[in-house]
Every structure is written in C-alpha cells, then in structure tokens.
Amino acid sequence: MTHRKFRTLPLVAVVLLAPLAAGCDDKGDSKAEGKTLTVLAAASLTDVFKQAGAAYEKTHPGTTVKFSFAGSQELAAQVRQGAPADALVTADTTTMDALKSETGTPTVIAKNRLTIATAKGNPKDIKGLADLSRSDLKVVLAAPAVPVGRYGAKVLDQQHVTVKPVSQEPNVRAVLSKVSLGEADAGIVYTTDAHTAKDKVTTVTIPDAQNAVADYPAASLKSSRHTKEADEFVKWLSTDDAQQLLRAAGFQQP
Structure with missing residues (x-):
C-alpha cells in the first residue's frame, strides 16, 4: 500500500500543475x-x-x-x-x-493644400497672399526647412509677394499656435490644421491657381x-x- 501511494503522488502533482504550466505558456505566448x-x-x-x-x-x-x-x-x-x-x-x-x-x-x-490662418474674425481684413506683405501685419511662417515653410515660400514667390515674418517656426502646429494665441495676425498653414482650430482662427482661401499641393x-x-x-x-x-x-x-x- 505504501509503495502504491508513493508512486501515485507524482502523477497527481503533474495533473495539478499541468494547467498552471499551460497558463504560464499562454501568458508568455500572448506577451x-x-x-x-x-x-x-x-x-x-x-x-x-x-x-x-x-x-x-x-x-x-x-x-x-x-x-x-x-x-x-x-x-x-x-x-x-x-x-x-x-x-x-x-x-x-x-x-x-x-x-x-x-x-x-x-x-x-x-x-493637402495651404490656407491663410488669421485671428478669429479676420480683424485685419486680410483678403489674400498679397496682403501678407503689409507692414501693419505680424506674419508668422514655418522655417524654410519645414515642408509647409517650403510650400509657403513657393506660393509667395510665384505671386511676387515679399513677407518679413516675425518668426519662423519648426512645424505647422507652431505657426497655427502663434496665430490662435494672438501672437501673430496671420500665418500660412495647411487647410487641415486650420480646420482643427476653426473656433480660434479664421481662414482666407488661397485659390487653386496660386496654391501648392502637399504630398x-x-x-x-x-x-x-x-x-x-x-x-x-x-x-x-x-x-x-x-x-x-x-x-x-x-x-x-x-
């Protein structure tokens, strides 16, 4: 009897431990x-x-x-x-x-395409790209190394518009932020970015013939x-x- 009991204990232990081992394997596999x-x-x-x-x-x-x-x-x-x-x-x-x-x-x-973002309500009455050269405006652009800055420079050059930005930002969201916070009167951004802040800025459409397409x-x-x-x-x-x-x-x- 003693010998039989001794031989069945390991079998019981194996049966009891098997689900635990399986659970560990499942967890490991999932991970x-x-x-x-x-x-x-x-x-x-x-x-x-x-x-x-x-x-x-x-x-x-x-x-x-x-x-x-x-x-x-x-x-x-x-x-x-x-x-x-x-x-x-x-x-x-x-x-x-x-x-x-x-x-x-x-x-x-x-x-994507570009648009002009202005302070809410467009208090400076900006009508298009040409207005961005006005001396009474604070205009912010993205830096030339940034795609939106490069696109912006391209459309301005094509329209022979010279802009002296008060700052050149590292990305389009920084440009949008400057305008929405009132630190700039206008900036060139993507239409999609302006859409995300439509309660804080007003947009002035850039006609397709003057615009640039971003891939x-x-x-x-x-x-x-x-x-x-x-x-x-x-x-x-x-x-x-x-x-x-x-x-x-x-x-x-x-």
Whole structure:
C-alpha cells in the first residue's frame, strides 16, 4: 500500500500543475505576440493619426501604435541618427526621397493644400497672399526647412509677394499656435490644421491657381525590428478605412 501511494503522488502533482504550466505558456505566448509600432509622422497628421491608430489597433489585436509627431525635417534627422522607429510619414516627397537608403518603397497616402490662418474674425481684413506683405501685419511662417515653410515660400514667390515674418517656426502646429494665441495676425498653414482650430482662427482661401499641393508619403523603415507589422501598417493607410478618416479630416485623395 505504501509503495502504491508513493508512486501515485507524482502523477497527481503533474495533473495539478499541468494547467498552471499551460497558463504560464499562454501568458508568455500572448506577451510574445504583442508588438508596439513607433511611427514618426508629420505634425499636421497629429489629430487624424491618433484616430487612425485607435482604429488600427481595434482590427489588429496585439499591435499597439505609438506616434511621434514633429516637422518632417526633424523626423528625417531622427531617422538619420538611428532613433528606434518602424515607419515614417512626411508632409513632402523631398524629405522622404532623401531617405531612400533608410526606407522601404514609399506610398503617397494623402494630399493637402495651404490656407491663410488669421485671428478669429479676420480683424485685419486680410483678403489674400498679397496682403501678407503689409507692414501693419505680424506674419508668422514655418522655417524654410519645414515642408509647409517650403510650400509657403513657393506660393509667395510665384505671386511676387515679399513677407518679413516675425518668426519662423519648426512645424505647422507652431505657426497655427502663434496665430490662435494672438501672437501673430496671420500665418500660412495647411487647410487641415486650420480646420482643427476653426473656433480660434479664421481662414482666407488661397485659390487653386496660386496654391501648392502637399504630398504625404509613408514608408516602413529598414531599421524596424517589426518589418512585417510596419509594412502592414503602411499598407493599411491606403485602405478605405484609413482613407475615410483622412478625408473626414480634410485631407485630399492621393
């Protein structure tokens, strides 16, 4: 009897411990399956990409999307310095093309246009680009290295308008902030950014013939530790679900 009892105890222990072991394995597997994607994105995508990230996570369980927003030139510098990231979305093809050795094949996911943002109600009665040269106005622009700054300089040059900005900002959101806070009378921003602050600023439309079109290319980064997931996210940005979010935010079709 004693011998029989001694032999069955290990079997009982194994049976009791098996579910615990299985539970540990399941937890470990679940943890292993989880991936966090870091996406470097142009500042003008801040609001819509927060929505896009949430939508993507719902349909891709186990994947978390984290965004780092900044001017495209700042994002490019981060990539060159080896900042850990998985995908990049810029507000111009020039910046993306300069990173060919660092990225996969880029895909344009959206387009944008410029507008003039003024103080609420447009108290200075700004009617168009030509007015931005007025000496009584405080105009703020993005720095020339920033895509929106480059686009802005282009449209002003084409209309032979000379502007002496009171400041040159590192990204489009900083320009918008200066105007919305009353620190500037006007600034050139993307139409989508002006839309996010429609209760704080008034916009003056720049006619298509005088405007510039901004392309937004997206690409995975070769340095990504999650290449498959990064490629999948970039592809998703061209799907109907993602495009509907971009259209609702005012971006144009690619």
